[in-house]
Amino acid sequence: MSLETYIWYYMVAVIVLTISYSLYGIVTRSHIVKKMIFITILSDAVYVLLVFMGYRINASMPPVYPGGTLLNPNLPGSPGDIESFISRSVDPVPQVLIVTAIVIGLAQLIFLSSISLKIAKAAGTLNIKRLEVEENE
Amino acid sequence: MRNNYASIIIPVILSILVIVVLVYTGLASYDAQILTGLAQIYLGNVVYPGSPWTSISTEVVTSVIWDQRGFDTYFETSVLFLAIVSSMLVLEKTSIRGGTSAKEMTIIVRTVSMFIVLIIVVVSVSIALHGHLTPGGGFQGGSIFVIAPLVMLLVFGSSVLEEKGFTNRKLLGARSLAVSLIFLLGLVPVIYSLLGSVNAYLFQNLYKPGSLFSFPAVIQTPFGQVLLSGVLFWLNLFEFLAVSTGFTLALMYLTKVFEGDAV
Numbered sequence: 075m076s077l078e079t080y081i082w083y084y085m086v087a088v089i090v091l092t093i094s095y096s097l098y099g100i101v102t103r104s105h106i107v108k109k110m111i112f113i114t115i116l117s118d119a120v121y122v123l124l125v126f127m128g129y130r131i132n133a134s135m136p137p138v139y140p141g142g143t144l145l146n147p148n149l150p151g152s153p154g155d156i157e158s159f160i161s162r163s164v165d166p167v168p169q170v171l172i173v174t175a176i177v178i179g180l181a182q183l184i185f186l187s188s189i190s191l192k193i194a195k196a197a198g199t200l201n202i203k204r205l206e207v208e209e210n211e
Numbered sequence: 212m213r214n215n216y217a218s219i220i221i222p223v224i225l226s227i228l229v230i231v232v233l234v235y236t237g238l239a240s241y242d243a244q245i246l247t248g249l250a251q252i253y254l255g256n257v258v259y260p261g262s263p264w265t266s267i268s269t270e271v272v273t274s275v276i277w278d279q280r281g282f283d284t285y286f287e288t289s290v291l292f293l294a295i296v297s298s299m300l301v302l303e304k305t306s307i308r309g310g311t312s313a314k315e316m317t318i319i320v321r322t323v324s325m326f327i328v329l330i331i332v333v334v335s336v337s338i339a340l341h342g343h344l345t346p347g348g349g350f351q352g353g354s355i356f357v358i359a360p361l362v363m364l365l366v367f368g369s370s371v372l373e374e375k376g377f378t379n380r381k382l383l384g385a386r387s388l389a390v391s392l393i394f395l396l397g398l399v400p401v402i403y404s405l406l407g408s409v410n411a412y413l414f415q416n417l418y419k420p421g422s423l424f425s426f427p428a429v430i431q432t433p434f435g436q437v438l439l440s441g442v443l444f445w446l447n448l449f450e451f452l453a454v455s456t457g458f459t460l461a462l463m464y465l466t467k468v469f470e471g472d473a474v
Contacts, residue, residue, distance in 0.1 A: 160255055
């Protein structure tokens with residue numbers, strides 16, 4: 075195996091370790107803000123892993139046909155141009171998935187933070203264990 | 212100590228399992244050569260003007276988001292709208308006692324952040340308007356734009372946006388207007404087909420097999436030909452408006468509540 079292959083699998087391992095550690099954190103931490111931080115780390119690591127899945131060894135460009143401007147668009151003229159574009163571009167499908175997922179993740183984060191502000195106002199704490207104790211009393 | 216060992220061992224075991232699955236199914240292998248069939252269809256048809264499924268746009272991701280799966284993206288925009296409206300509902304008449312009061316930062320920070328805010332706004336608008344030509348689009352431009360009001364709220368205090376005329380009502384109005392305009396643009400082909408005798412589909416962009424309806428892909432202006440890729444340019448613009456105003460509104464609410472004012 076070449077050096078590039080080692081670096082590739084090292085990166086994949088780091089991302090997957092980040093994902094599993096943030097999953098572990100979501101389950102074990104008892105503070106709501108810490109849970110939210112772990113959720114953000116989890117979603118960002120999943121996005122990076124999805125971009126990794128779209129990579130190919132012979133790809134050299136994003137899924138954008140090169141050289142276009144607003145006034146001088148450079149569109150492919152022949153099927154040969156398209157053949158070389160397909161052979162050099164990375165997979166666009168994971169990127170399409172991620173673009174909307176990032177914005178939905180942001181909306182989810184804002185909703186979570188407003189709910190936790192409300193909980194902090196009502197109960198005076200964001201620690202789930204203390205919230206449970208207050209319920210039992 | 213037991214908890215410390217568990218915090219290392221459990222994630223490592225979990226990630227070893229995930230890596231085994233990833234490598235076994237070939238999803239994360241380094242020497243992948245071939246694209247999936249779906250990716251080949253997208254890359255081959257969307258950019259090429261001679262194809263029946265073309266979007267006449269050089270950006271595959273934006274074309275797929277708005278042209279090939281416009282429904283999906285419209286409802287994702289609605290989810291975003293609902294999330295922001297519901298967080299406003301939750302935060303209504305809330306204030307945190309003892310929050311830090313709004314104070315302006317020093318002259319150094321204020322001067323530097325004025326430049327940075329200007330640059331952020333220009334870059335985000337450019338990314339949104341070139342969404343059908345270069346990497347970017349409405350979602351990305353809007354998400355970048357939100358940094359500008361966030362910096363202003365932190366540096367100049369929580370009332371700066373209202374002093375400049377960006378009130379809650381105006382922002383919510385712009386947000387609702389943008390979502391409605393996206394839906395109306397999707398409805399235009401249907402209305403057109405009801406008026407005339409032309410086949411057209413909901414959220415249609417350019418000519419499709421079995422339909423003669425098309426938005427103009429290239430328009431003539433005094434400066435020359437401008438590529439709009441049909442409806443992609445306008446949808447990116449409205450999506451930029453929707454995302455930027457929506458998140459600005461949510462950030463304003465959160466900052467105010469955190470600083471101790473009732474919303």
